[in-house]
Amino acid sequence: HPDGRLRTNESDGNMDSDNHGGETSSSKANGGFSDYLEEFLDASLVLSSSNAPKDDDELSNLTTYSGLSDTLKQMESLSSAIAQASVDTSKNSIKKQGIVVKVDFIKDVLAANPYCADCGAPAPDWASLNLGVILCIECSGIHRSLGVHVSKVRSIRLDELSKTERFLLLSLGNKKANSIWEAGIGNQSGWAKPSPTDSRKKKEDFIKSKYLWKGFIDYKKEDGTGEERKTKFSMDLYEAARFGDLMGIAEALARGGSVDWKNDHDGGRTALHICALGGHVCDDADDDDDDINLEVRSTRRRKRAFQAIICAELLLQNGAKLDVIDDNDHGVLDSAVCANAQREMIEFLSSRSS
Numbered sequence: 001h002p003d004g005r006l007r008t009n010e011s012d013g014n015m016d017s018d019n020h021g022g023e024t025s026s027s028k029a030n031g032g033f034s035d036y037l038e039e040f041l042d043a044s045l046v047l048s049s050s051n052a053p054k055d056d057d058e059l060s061n062l063t064t065y066s067g068l069s070d071t072l073k074q075m076e077s078l079s080s081a082i083a084q085a086s087v088d089t090s091k092n093s094i095k096k097q098g099i100v101v102k103v104d105f106i107k108d109v110l111a112a113n114p115y116c117a118d119c120g121a122p123a124p125d126w127a128s129l130n131l132g133v134i135l136c137i138e139c140s141g142i143h144r145s146l147g148v149h150v151s152k153v154r155s156i157r158l159d160e161l162s163k164t165e166r167f168l169l170l171s172l173g174n175k176k177a178n179s180i181w182e183a184g185i186g187n188q189s190g191w192a193k194p195s196p197t198d199s200r201k202k203k204e205d206f207i208k209s210k211y212l213w214k215g216f217i218d219y220k221k222e223d224g225t226g227e228e229r230k231t232k233f234s235m236d237l238y239e240a241a242r243f244g245d246l247m248g249i250a251e252a253l254a255r256g257g258s259v260d261w262k263n264d265h266d267g268g269r270t271a272l273h274i275c276a277l278g279g280h281v282c283d284d285a286d287d288d289d290d291d292i293n294l295e296v297r298s299t300r301r302r303k304r305a306f307q308a309i310i311c312a313e314l315l316l317q318n319g320a321k322l323d324v325i326d327d328n329d330h331g332v333l334d335s336a337v338c339a340n341a342q343r344e345m346i347e348f349l350s351s352r353s354s
Contacts, residue, residue: 132172184218234261244307278345
């Protein structure tokens with residue numbers, strides 16, 4: 001929302017949807033998935049922050065908090081807090097013991113990314129959804145010129161981003177993305193990151209080398225070349241998707257992993273197929289552990305569902321297709337349903353296929 005508030009469609013409880021110049025954003029979901037995102041993702045955003053209140057006494061002194069989420073890392077220890085949290089969707093806030101904790105996506109994402117990912121200009125407010133970076137207006141224009149197969153550009157302030165798109169940007173961001181895309185810049189003689197005052201031509205050359213030609217990625221000799229490299233990182237992509245490793249997915253994609261690659265040793269599934277199981281492949285260990293109570297087990301599964309949904313969003317932003325079939329002639333949604341995947345994941349996929 002232009003005024004910085006995380007907003008839901010209060011009239012029907014649906015997710016935000018948008019379509020810009022042929023780029024497909026999230027379609028509207030049913031109320032169940034929207035409610036899930038409001039209750040769990042907004043709660044995780046606030047309650048899992050490294051700067052969030054650590055206990056009830058600290059929370060009781062708090063009136064407003066809008067710090068950036070540390071995303072998923074502390075969710076295990078906050079299971080009881082999340083269970084007690086409820087959402088006031090009309091005010092875009094979390095209520096706990098009568099205290100209102102406000103969520104402000106724009107402030108959070110800009111606080112975490114105060115400078116353009118490519119030139120360092122202050123106060124960037126544009127984003128590349130599939131790359132997970134925040135950009136200044138000039139660099140965003142260069143990104144647009146690369147084509148949507150390279151960078152899908154949106155305005156953080158003017159465009160209506162879906163909730164999963166918002167949390168994707170919060171979960172990645174410039175520091176993490178540049179640790180991948182610029183890791184090998186020191187190995188390239190004659191190249192330096194442009195400054196905000198450099199010419200557009202210099203910025204354009206740098207951005208093309210960074211994202212289009214992948215000239216600053218730190219490849220190793222053992223990564224191979226050509227098809228060998230593509231296969232290696234497609235396998236890495238598949239395994240990262242299996243375990244809900246968002247950073248692993250981002251790195252594998254940058255290094256050349258293909259969302260279309262099928263694992264012939266696992267039923268011809270793609271990375272999105274295995275991601276759609278939503279952590280289901282990891283649940284057996286919990287089921288066999290009698291020491292884990294139902295509340296903790298439920299919270300762990302919801303955490304995995306959350307991780308998997310954001311990972312699925314990143315795969316979809318990078319061209320993954322829902323209608324690709326595996327060896328059982330199952331598309332992604334069919335595969336998730338047949339595997340009894342998390343309900344929230346099935347609803348998310350349904351929203352994107354409608």
